[in-house]
Amino acid sequence: MSHPIADIAVIGAGIIGTSIAERLQYEGQKVWLIDRNQPGEGCSKGNAGHFATDIILPLANFSTLLKVPALLSDPLGPLSIQWHYFPKLVPWLIRFSWAAMPHKSRTTIEALKQLNRPSIERFQALLNRTKLQDLMTNRGALTVFSTAKSQKKCQQHMRLVEPHGVSVSLLNAQALNQLEPSLSENVQGALYYPDTAHSINPHRLVTGLADVFINNGGKFIQQQIERIENKSNHLMNCIIILSYSFLNYYLYMICYKNKIFFDIKYTNINFDSI
Ligand SMILES: Cc1cc2nc3c(=O)[nH]c(=O)nc-3n(C[C@H](O)[C@H](O)[C@H](O)COP(=O)(O)OP(=O)(O)OC[C@H]3O[C@@H](n4cnc5c(N)ncnc54)[C@H](O)[C@@H]3O)c2cc1C
Numbered sequence: 001m002s003h004p005i006a007d008i009a010v011i012g013a014g015i016i017g018t019s020i021a022e023r024l025q026y027e028g029q030k031v032w033l034i035d036r037n038q039p040g041e042g043c044s045k046g047n048a049g050h051f052a053t054d055i056i057l058p059l060a061n062f063s064t065l066l067k068v069p070a071l072l073s074d075p076l077g078p079l080s081i082q083w084h085y086f087p088k089l090v091p092w093l094i095r096f097s098w099a100a101m102p103h104k105s106r107t108t109i110e111a112l113k114q115l116n117r118p119s120i121e122r123f124q125a126l127l128n129r130t131k132l133q134d135l136m137t138n139r140g141a142l143t144v145f146s147t148a149k150s151q152k153k154c155q156q157h158m159r160l161v162e163p164h165g166v167s168v169s170l171l172n173a174q175a176l177n178q179l180e181p182s183l184s185e186n187v188q189g190a191l192y193y194p195d196t197a198h199s200i201n202p203h204r205l206v207t208g209l210a211d212v213f214i215n216n217g218g219k220f221i222q223q224q225i226e227r228i229e230n231k232s233n234h235l236m237n238c239i240i241i242l243s244y245s246f247l248n249y250y251l252y253m254i255c256y257k258n259k260i261f262f263d264i265k266y267t268n269i270n271f272d273s274i
Helices: 015-026 062-073 083-099 102-116 119-129 148-164 173-179 202-215
Strands: 008-011 031-035 141-145 169-172 189-193 197-199 219-222 225-229 239-242 263-266
Touching (some): 008 015, 015 031, 015 119, 015 202, 083 102, 119 197, 141 173, 148 169, 169 173, 173 189, 202 219
Parallel strands (some): 008 031, 008 239
Antiparallel strands (some): 141 189, 169 189
């Protein structure tokens, strides 16, 4: 069996994997982008397209955990668990609870700040280079409130994020109406985050980047990956980057300065046909 000729294989062609693949190829690497579906058919197809630089407080916190029973008991709620799946979920729940500890939380906030700070500018540069700039808009974001209780929560949130450098202001109904006149009259005000951006079409963002990648010579392979194993006696000179979700781990990156040696186990793939 002949061996694949790629410097880097990126597994998962969502917005993360496709951006990584395109960038690495731009840097001169021979890259494969692998996904069991066509690019952008996972979460990146239907996400809200929010470049969430305002979100620096980790989801893993004790107030989220305390809400879980109420969320599960609501048949129309956003969270549902198939109970036969629960044993598989336990290790993840333990890690989630561990991540909610105050010292871990502080580390996560610092990490999110580092990631968020340059992200919009860099994504803008990526889209300008690939001529996809029309898919991004920089109009900021609003968190609206329509009751005194939700206003209080918004103000509490503002007090938590402002010291971390998140640009946010509280708008009263009049100021909000000037900014966004089409909102319901029930809305009493909002938190306004002027520095965030949105993709106007998250799916097209991924397919557009994948097209650029392929048109410039990158190889897209539609294939389910079953497992990846290190086989030191059967070396394949290739860096593997995993960018697909398993529960909350939506970005795994195995990337070493010196190349690492892995063998990818495909199902039904014929290396000679690639
Ligand atoms: C309703 C909703 C709204 C969201 N809104 C936002 C938002 O506004 N802003 C934000 O930042 N985030 C949002 N998110 C989170 C969002 O999903 C991520 O930010 C983003 O889409 C993740 O991209 P990704 O490339 O990591 O994952 P995905 O787009 O899911 O890509 C992973 C890819 O891996 C492939 N794959 C998985 N396993 C295998 C395998 N074994 N072999 C081969 N291929 C495999 C899948 O087919 C998939 O295409 C939202 C999520 C949801 C559910």
